[in-house]
Amino acid sequence: MTILVIDDEEANLVVLRSILTRAGYRNVHTLNDPVGAVERFREVRPDLVVTDFHMPVMDGLEVLRALRPLMPGYLPVLMLTADERPDLRERALASGVRDFLTKPVRGAEVLLRIHNLLEARSFHLRLQNENDRLELLVRERTLELERAHVETLARLALVAEYRDDQAGRHVWRVARGAELVAARLGVDPAWRALLVRAARLHDVGKIAVPDGILLKPGRLTPQELAVVRTHPAVGHRLLTGGDAPLLRLAASVALTHHERWDGGGYPAGLAGEAIPLEGRIVAAVDAFDVMTYHRSHQAARPPAAAMAELEAQAGTQFDPQVVVAVREAFDDGELPVVVPED
Numbered sequence: 001m002t003i004l005v006i007d008d009e010e011a012n013l014v015v016l017r018s019i020l021t022r023a024g025y026r027n028v029h030t031l032n033d034p035v036g037a038v039e040r041f042r043e044v045r046p047d048l049v050v051t052d053f054h055m056p057v058m059d060g061l062e063v064l065r066a067l068r069p070l071m072p073g074y075l076p077v078l079m080l081t082a083d084e085r086p087d088l089r090e091r092a093l094a095s096g097v098r099d100f101l102t103k104p105v106r107g108a109e110v111l112l113r114i115h116n117l118l119e120a121r122s123f124h125l126r127l128q129n130e131n132d133r134l135e136l137l138v139r140e141r142t143l144e145l146e147r148a149h150v151e152t153l154a155r156l157a158l159v160a161e162y163r164d165d166q167a168g169r170h171v172w173r174v175a176r177g178a179e180l181v182a183a184r185l186g187v188d189p190a191w192r193a194l195l196v197r198a199a200r201l202h203d204v205g206k207i208a209v210p211d212g213i214l215l216k217p218g219r220l221t222p223q224e225l226a227v228v229r230t231h232p233a234v235g236h237r238l239l240t241g242g243d244a245p246l247l248r249l250a251a252s253v254a255l256t257h258h259e260r261w262d263g264g265g266y267p268a269g270l271a272g273e274a275i276p277l278e279g280r281i282v283a284a285v286d287a288f289d290v291m292t293y294h295r296s297h298q299a300a301r302p303p304a305a306a307m308a309e310l311e312a313q314a315g316t317q318f319d320p321q322v323v324v325a326v327r328e329a330f331d332d333g334e335l336p337v338v339v340p341e342d
């Protein structure tokens, strides 16, 4: 424990220092010019300040006022004074003084009071350390949990992705495309980062669509189409119920990525801005990407043709502003596209 003693009279400093060092205190610093208090405080970082009240230029209370900004938490101050006036003591207590010593000081009393104040300081420091440790622990655990969460969801996305598209790149392209479009729409970067992960899960509900339908070559019957169209609601059910922002966003993407701007989509038939932005973004980038690769019942289109088709459907199937953003990302060569097979 480090003690800083401030007194303008050198003789007092000598007496106090010898009392304290004889009692075993090793880090006792003294200062006879109160004007240098701030500098000295910064230098020695004391656990206790002992200061005289009557000093030239700055009195003890002025010294404390100057030191206050440097004293976070509990840092005890002991004031030395021969002045017994109650109003002075009240002012001193209000300024953060914890205890008084009346001059001339007696060794035994000095030691007892200093011992008590340092004990309080030591409790405070231990509590502070414990609080810091717990706070760090909570932060680490929360991060760990979030990481595990994201990891699990990514695995789930992989399962859905693997059945539908064995190369597994469709889901990645949709996620990256959604990120680029969101950036062009000027959304909050933190939301954008969530959207990248959420978009990967947009078709997770396809887990519940039987292979015989999902992988069927050729056109689907109306009954089969109805089964495929359950995947937004199924995905939503799988992802819903959590509190984490990522899960909530993923559930929303899964539910709304087949809604249409004109209200003719499914499952809810939402229109315009009633469709959440995440749903509008993923709807457009998903449709663009699906058009560009070969599926059993439909030939692949070159990316430029898919882009033109997207624009033809702006304002009917897709949010026009989202389509503009897709076009910009496409023209900049940033939008990931399927390399056409010869």
Ligand SMILES: [Fe+2]
Binding pocket: 202, 203, 231, 257, 258
């Ligand atoms: Fe889908």
